[in-house]
Amino acid sequence: MDTKIVIVGGGGHVGLPLGLVLADSEFEVTAVDIEPSAVNLINSGKMPFFEDGAEELLRQVLGKTFKATTDYQIIQEADVVIVVIGTPVDEHLNPDPNAVVSVIEKCVPYLNSGQIIILRSTVFPGVTKKVEEIMKTHGLTPDLSFCPERILEGQALKELRLLPQIVGADSEKSANRASVIFERLGVETKIVSPEEAELAKLFTNVWRYIKFAAANQFWLMSNEAGLDFTRIRDAIAFDYPRASDLPNAGFTAGPCLFKDTMQLAAFSNNNFALGHAAMLVNEGLPLYVISKLQERFDLRELNVGILGMAFKGESDDIRSSLAYKLKKNLQFKAKNVFLHDPFVTVDKSLISLDEIISKSDILIVGAPHNIYKELTTTKPIIDVWNLLGKGNLI
Numbered sequence: 001m002d003t004k005i006v007i008v009g010g011g012g013h014v015g016l017p018l019g020l021v022l023a024d025s026e027f028e029v030t031a032v033d034i035e036p037s038a039v040n041l042i043n044s045g046k047m048p049f050f051e052d053g054a055e056e057l058l059r060q061v062l063g064k065t066f067k068a069t070t071d072y073q074i075i076q077e078a079d080v081v082i083v084v085i086g087t088p089v090d091e092h093l094n095p096d097p098n099a100v101v102s103v104i105e106k107c108v109p110y111l112n113s114g115q116i117i118i119l120r121s122t123v124f125p126g127v128t129k130k131v132e133e134i135m136k137t138h139g140l141t142p143d144l145s146f147c148p149e150r151i152l153e154g155q156a157l158k159e160l161r162l163l164p165q166i167v168g169a170d171s172e173k174s175a176n177r178a179s180v181i182f183e184r185l186g187v188e189t190k191i192v193s194p195e196e197a198e199l200a201k202l203f204t205n206v207w208r209y210i211k212f213a214a215a216n217q218f219w220l221m222s223n224e225a226g227l228d229f230t231r232i233r234d235a236i237a238f239d240y241p242r243a244s245d246l247p248n249a250g251f252t253a254g255p256c257l258f259k260d261t262m263q264l265a266a267f268s269n270n271n272f273a274l275g276h277a278a279m280l281v282n283e284g285l286p287l288y289v290i291s292k293l294q295e296r297f298d299l300r301e302l303n304v305g306i307l308g309m310a311f312k313g314e315s316d317d318i319r320s321s322l323a324y325k326l327k328k329n330l331q332f333k334a335k336n337v338f339l340h341d342p343f344v345t346v347d348k349s350l351i352s353l354d355e356i357i358s359k360s361d362i363l364i365v366g367a368p369h370n371i372y373k374e375l376t377t378t379k380p381i382i383d384v385w386n387l388l389g390k391g392n393l394i
């Protein structure tokens with residue numbers, strides 16, 4: 001019998017693709033999740049969200065090396081317990097350092113010292129140490145490792161088999177046991193301490209968030225000067241490798257980058273001016289767009305259509321999407337706000353593409369879905385992303 005892996009939070013955006021890829025690599029995987037609707041859907045061979053290639057893989061491994069359950073008891077049969085529940089910030093933008101800790105406490109009755117626990121949620125630094133201490137208070141000494149997830153949502157199946165895995169562990173045994181699992185996916189591992197791995201994950205996301213903020217700030221400055229940032233960026237990056245990673249502008253959103261920047265700020269006792277400045281720029285973008293519209297139009301008389309409600313292109317995930325911030329603020333100011341998204345399934349107010357084009361006086365690209373590249377309409381389109389390739393001066 002091969003290694004048995006239980007993934008707590010295994011019905012989520014990170015846990016489920018990971019479970020499928022591990023099940024496809026001859027591990028015996030059970031996804032444990034508190035959400036019965038997700039578990040039922042998964043056990044019927046359907047993905048609860050879009051992930052490229054995942055539904056096909058789910059159908060291949062389901063009932064063979066993969067299953068889902070809400071029952072924690074299965075944890076006692078596991079050799080490896082991976083914990084990857086969500087770790088959002090609260091309404092005060094504070095992380096909850098106890099999110100993972102309290103789930104671990106729920107697992108305690110089913111854990112034993114022969115197991116390895118792998119923490120995979122993005123955590124507040126120090127959580128791995130805290131988990132080790134909790135184990136000890138219960139007389140448990142399992143191996144323990146923090147192995148952060150770095151995939152791009154939508155590309156998980158591919159990237160889990162490509163990206164090197166950071167393995168945070170204090171003992172050689174824990175490091176080896178965790179490494180063996182990921183090496184079976186064909187990736188290299190980089191071993192550091194748990195504390196280093198925790199910060200490595202936060203720095204990875206915050207670095208991206210700050211890069212996007214820099215691009216958004218440059219766009220805003222260019223726009224205020226009446227210049228098209230796309231042209232300026234293209235000039236900078238043209239045959240100049242040192243600037244090739246300068247992104248274009250866009251609504252920087254989603255469930256990770258913003259909240260991990262806030263986690264890092266909280267970790268630094270709120271002494272993180274660069275992170276907070278990035279947050280102001282990125283979160284302020286929809287409001288700036290509205291203010292520019294207000295300069296040109298009488299918004300109270302305007303029907304506005306938002307094209308794309310997911311937090312990024314080709315995704316159905318609306319978590320922390322700035323298109324919804326745009327919608328909320330426009331609903332207060334404009335005559336009507338209409339929404340379209342070809343992927344999102346959880347918003348009943350969405351209308352068809354033909355309808356939104358005919359009903360709106362002006363359109364705003366909220367998420368850069370490829371389908372909008374082909375749009376033919378004479379109505380003005382606000383396109384911060386330069387999705388349509390006509391520049392992003394507004």
Ligand SMILES: NC(=O)c1ccc[n+]([C@@H]2O[C@H](COP(=O)([O-])OP(=O)(O)OC[C@H]3O[C@@H](n4cnc5c(N)ncnc54)[C@H](O)[C@@H]3O)[C@@H](O)[C@H]2O)c1
Nearest residue numbers: 009011012013014033034035084085086087121122149153
């Ligand atoms: N989404 C990403 O692209 C991404 C990438 C890298 C890292 N991360 C990190 O991975 C973690 C998970 O993110 P996600 O996007 O998968 O979140 P998610 O909300 O999609 O998934 C979390 C899952 O955990 C389940 N859950 C919550 N409490 C539970 C409990 N007590 N027992 C069992 N299951 C429970 C939920 O029902 C949900 O299915 C977060 O820390 C996130 O920051 C996310």
